[in-house]
Amino acid sequence: MTKEIAAIPGDGIGQEVLPAAIDVLEALDRDFEFVEGRAGNAVYEREGTPLPEETRELAREADATLFGAAGELAADIILPLRQDVEAFANVRPARAYPGVDGVKPETDLVFVRENTQGVYAGIESDLTDDVATLTRLITGEASRKIAEYGFEYADEHDADRITVAHKANVMRTTDGLFVDTAAEVAEEMDVEYDEALIDALAMHLVMHPEDYDVIVTPNLAGDVLSDLAAGLVGGLGMLPSANVGDDNALFEPVHGSAPDIAGEGIANPSAMILSAAMMLEYFGDDEDGQRVRNAVETVLEDGPRTPDLGGDASTEEFTDAVLEEL
Amino acid sequence: MTKEIAAIPGDGIGQEVLPAAIDVLEALDRDFEFVEGRAGNAVYEREGTPLPEETRELAREADATLFGAAGELAADIILPLRQDVEAFANVRPARAYPGVDGVKPETDLVFVRENTQGVYAGIESDLTDDVATLTRLITGEASRKIAEYGFEYADEHDADRITVAHKANVMRTTDGLFVDTAAEVAEEMDVEYDEALIDALAMHLVMHPEDYDVIVTPNLAGDVLSDLAAGLVGGLGMLPSANVGDDNALFEPVHGSAPDIAGEGIANPSAMILSAAMMLEYFGDDEDGQRVRNAVETVLEDGPRTPDLGGDASTEEFTDAVLEEL
Numbered sequence: 257m258t259k260e261i262a263a264i265p266g267d268g269i270g271q272e273v274l275p276a277a278i279d280v281l282e283a284l285d286r287d288f289e290f291v292e293g294r295a296g297n298a299v300y301e302r303e304g305t306p307l308p309e310e311t312r313e314l315a316r317e318a319d320a321t322l323f324g325a326a327g328e329l330a331a332d333i334i335l336p337l338r339q340d341v342e343a344f345a346n347v348r349p350a351r352a353y354p355g356v357d358g359v360k361p362e363t364d365l366v367f368v369r370e371n372t373q374g375v376y377a378g379i380e381s382d383l384t385d386d387v388a389t390l391t392r393l394i395t396g397e398a399s400r401k402i403a404e405y406g407f408e409y410a411d412e413h414d415a416d417r418i419t420v421a422h423k424a425n426v427m428r429t430t431d432g433l434f435v436d437t438a439a440e441v442a443e444e445m446d447v448e449y450d451e452a453l454i455d456a457l458a459m460h461l462v463m464h465p466e467d468y469d470v471i472v473t474p475n476l477a478g479d480v481l482s483d484l485a486a487g488l489v490g491g492l493g494m495l496p497s498a499n500v501g502d503d504n505a506l507f508e509p510v511h512g513s514a515p516d517i518a519g520e521g522i523a524n525p526s527a528m529i530l531s532a533a534m535m536l537e538y539f540g541d542d543e544d545g546q547r548v549r550n551a552v553e554t555v556l557e558d559g560p561r562t563p564d565l566g567g568d569a570s571t572e573e574f575t576d577a578v579l580e581e582l
Numbered sequence: 583m584t585k586e587i588a589a590i591p592g593d594g595i596g597q598e599v600l601p602a603a604i605d606v607l608e609a610l611d612r613d614f615e616f617v618e619g620r621a622g623n624a625v626y627e628r629e630g631t632p633l634p635e636e637t638r639e640l641a642r643e644a645d646a647t648l649f650g651a652a653g654e655l656a657a658d659i660i661l662p663l664r665q666d667v668e669a670f671a672n673v674r675p676a677r678a679y680p681g682v683d684g685v686k687p688e689t690d691l692v693f694v695r696e697n698t699q700g701v702y703a704g705i706e707s708d709l710t711d712d713v714a715t716l717t718r719l720i721t722g723e724a725s726r727k728i729a730e731y732g733f734e735y736a737d738e739h740d741a742d743r744i745t746v747a748h749k750a751n752v753m754r755t756t757d758g759l760f761v762d763t764a765a766e767v768a769e770e771m772d773v774e775y776d777e778a779l780i781d782a783l784a785m786h787l788v789m790h791p792e793d794y795d796v797i798v799t800p801n802l803a804g805d806v807l808s809d810l811a812a813g814l815v816g817g818l819g820m821l822p823s824a825n826v827g828d829d830n831a832l833f834e835p836v837h838g839s840a841p842d843i844a845g846e847g848i849a850n851p852s853a854m855i856l857s858a859a860m861m862l863e864y865f866g867d868d869e870d871g872q873r874v875r876n877a878v879e880t881v882l883e884d885g886p887r888t889p890d891l892g893g894d895a896s897t898e899e900f901t902d903a904v905l906e907e908l
């Protein structure tokens with residue numbers, strides 16, 4: 257059955273890396289229909305919104321969405337889109353790829369980030385000119401959902417260790433609910449895991465990332481810690497991500513729109529192609545997912561490289577090499 | 583004039599490192615009177631509270647407080663004490679010390695962390711069994727105070743670069759107030775600075791800590807990012823900190839109570855002694871502060887080392903070596 261994929265390139269290099277990922281998906285001979293959606297700075301300038309209702313509708317109705325990159329308006333684009341696909345989990349693998357220098361190449365872990373609440377629930381008030389508040393929301397239901405998802409993910413991926421991140425020594429009621437719920441779920445599923453305070457975890461991740469495997473985390477902590485882990489493996493450049501809901505999902509590279517090189521045709525499409533591989537796995541096609549990942553890694557190891565990795569290949573040359581490896 | 587110093591050893595190695603720091607301060611021939619305050623696990627077991635009112639009173643009335651370390655009850659001890667001294671700024675230098683391996687020895691930066699609000703203002707509610715909220719508080723007044731303090735600190739320490747950390751793309755009203763206030767203060771003080779999103783900052787700190795110098799940050803972000811930076815220089819073991827108020831202050835090593843080695847007399851007292859050096863500077867005695875710091879560094883470089891740094895010296899032997907260097 258044909259799957260409809262919303263393809264939203266967004267800003268800057270999003271326009272270059274998304275077509276590369278689509279080329280790879282099309283080479284797999286699966287029945288995808290790609291429908292392009294508009295979003296980004298240029299759309300904002302023309303239409304007064306960076307994310308037209310039509311694009312949101314497209315993401316809601318599609319079987320999945322591929323998103324390229326966003327610039328300064330990222331929060332106004334990506335947060336509503338994550339809501340549109342009702343993504344409760346943001347899955348962010350951080351590992352070192354061949355040919356990319358990082359301070360901790362032994363890093364190989366996955367963040368399973370709660371994607372709907374915490375400070376992102378975002379009920380803010382200006383109480384006076386001088387006093388502002390934000391209501392951080394944690395529910396048992398959402399905590400249960402992310403714990404179940406994270407523990408299942410760990411099981412499916414033969415993870416050695418599961419860590420539940422929190423700051424319940426300060427946020428006793430809210431993160432207390434988060435960790436208590438995770439403990440309940442772990443008991444029901446008969447899963448072993450550790451708890452870690454996010455500050456101590458930040459330090460340990462820098463010193464011994466090899467000790468971690470799957471990290472289940474509240475929303476903002478996941479945002480910060482996954483960028484930290486990206487730093488360990490040489491930056492955001494290579495990292496894919498999945499925003500997963502019950503019936504829909506959105507896949508995006510973790511990197512931004514890279515305005516400095518946008519339009520030159522030299523963007524590294526690896527993170528976008530690896531995000532497409534996560535989409536294949538979301539559709540249950542683990543084999544093709546793995547094929548794509550292997551192809552990208554082989555090219556990173558031996559093939560033409562884009563300038564960010566010290567080579568002089570274009571996006572197209574890199575993508576062609578991946579297509580050949582498939 | 584005699585200065586009264588509340589000396590609260592707390593738990594574990596706090597009992598060993600605080601006396602070492604007092605030995606160093608006494609060798610300087612300044613007019614300090616140390617009054618011991620009780621806090622910690624044992625106190626909790628005997629008295630039903632880890633921080634008796636008497637100790638809080640002592641910290642409030644003293645000219646400054648030296649705090650050793652806390653265990654699991656840390657939040658119930660250190661947060662009230664920071665309130666008692668009305669500390670609005672938590673100053674945390676992170677740099678590599680001689681003899682300590684770190685992934686990024688070029689790190690040399692200081693966090694100036696807002697110490698009173700954000701999620702630590704901590705108004706939490708269980709709205710239902712399943713729904714918990716926390717009210718994150720940001721005021722212009724506290725934001726102004728930390729920006730002024732941070733910018734002055736940067737000026738006094740000839741900082742090359744000031745960074746204001748925030749997540750105002752998501753917490754638009756609260757962190758919006760934080761960054762807008764910092765911008766106002768910068769204009770009044772004619773100071774140049776950059777803004778950085780805390781997630782991007784986490785990544786850049788891991789990759790290029792040498793690019794940063796003074797980082798002014800909201801409370802929880804400062805908690806996480808300063809531990810991250812500790813990881814870059816080999817862990818919390820060496821890092822001192824100051825909690826500074828208008829008329830009072832508290833100085834504490836960033837490390838914990840290290841129950842695994844507590845009581846053996848082998849704890850590394852460097853962070854505590856360096857915290858005492860920060861106290862000297864707080865009292866305006868920059869020269870003695872620098873003398874103490876130099877002495878610690880000389881011993882770390884050439885002298886006896888405690889086991890955490892691969893040596894077999896005791897806390898006392900290390901401290902004696904520092905005393906000799908003074």
Ligand SMILES: CC(C)[C@H](C(=O)O)[C@@H](O)C(=O)O
Nearest residue numbers: 330331334335479751752781
């Ligand atoms: C753009 C921003 C709103 C977003 C987030 O905070 O989730 C980004 O940092 C990310 O991690 O995808």
Ligand SMILES: CC(C)[C@H](C(=O)O)[C@@H](O)C(=O)O
Nearest residue numbers: 425426455656657660661805
């Ligand atoms: C113990 C805890 C409450 C404290 C904090 O969160 O501030 C600690 O992590 C610190 O950084 O001193």
